[in-house]
Amino acid sequence: MSIKKIKLSMKDLHQSYGNTPILKGISLDVYEGEILVILGSSGCGKTSLLKSIAGLVPLDSGQLLLDGRNVEDLPPQSRKTVMIFQNYALFPHMNVRENLEYGLKVKGRKRENWEEQFAATLHLLKLEGLENRPVTELSGGQQQRVAIGRAMIIEPAVLLFDEPLSNLDENLRKQMRKEIRNILRQSNITSIYVTHDQNEALAIADRIVVMREGQIEQIALPSELHYKPDSEYVARFLGYNNIFPGEFSKNNLSLFKMNFPLDEIHEEGTFPVLIRPEDLGISRDENAEGTLSGIVSDIEIQSSVRRYRVNTPFGEFDVSLLNKRDVTPLSIGDLVYLELKRESLHFLRSVV
Incomplete structure (x- = not known):
């Protein structure tokens, strides 16, 4: 049996806004290639945890180790993490190709290597033939795939999703969560996915972390969480x-x-x-x-x-x-x- 490699390790993370504690001692390991879903109600601290990993908000204390290296004091651009937000944050004046290649440009990647990375990403996203289409003319699901591709093309160590499907209708949500899981499976990128939707969590996750008031209430496989919730809080x-x-x-x-x-x-x-x-x-x-x-x-x-x-x-x-x-x-x-x-x-x- 192969031993899973720890990609990201969180050790006793604490964070507060003013005098209000948000994260209260989060300790958690995320494995290489894993899709970890953080599930919880509004205000439980799940998005704050995601932003702390990305470096968008500072921690009060605790350690963040990425590939064994302390990163809690590094700026966002030095962490090799990329965050995908609810509103996709695409550039409306650019087409699909320009949006995807933007990250390569910002990261200073050699232009002679762009085409190979672009073609591989376009194929993975199933967007061949749409590379010259303005993103404003794409469907919601296609825009979501472009947002994922723009993050993936720069080969981040960890991909962070902040409720990316919350703006889509129910049928498209069901379709996109399957597509996201397939894309992440094929790319083998370690991912942390935040949602308040239990069905979304069960459909996408390798493991699920249920948060409550800044703390971890339960960590389980999707089947375990569904059939054997640990506490009355999780069950309800x-x-x-x-x-x-x-x-x-x-x-x-x-x-x-x-x-x-x-x-x-x-x-x-x-x-x-x-x-x-x-x-x-x-x-x-x-x-x-x-x-x-x-x-x-x-x-x-x-x-x-x-x-x-x-x-x-x-x-x-x-x-x-x-x-x-x-x-x-x-x-x-x-x-x-x-x-x-x-x-x-x-x-x-x-x-x-």
């Missing part, structure tokens, strides 16, 4: 609402007046329990094992999923079912039974 940020207090003894969980044996000894006391909406069964069969009765109070139909809100004596539950044609849909006001199994329960830390 991901949109999970089926979180209920469970009473734990050493080998037993008491929940909804039902007992679930535990395979491992658990700390005694009251802790939050997550039940993911797709892990709940729902039917009109009152004799199914481990059922709770309830009334359907709301229905949301999406392209592939039908979401039900069910009121029970123990609170409201969200239930998600695949929107299949052979399944008889429920209606608001229907009496239903929720089927609950031990493997559907996920235990959380109680930090909220």
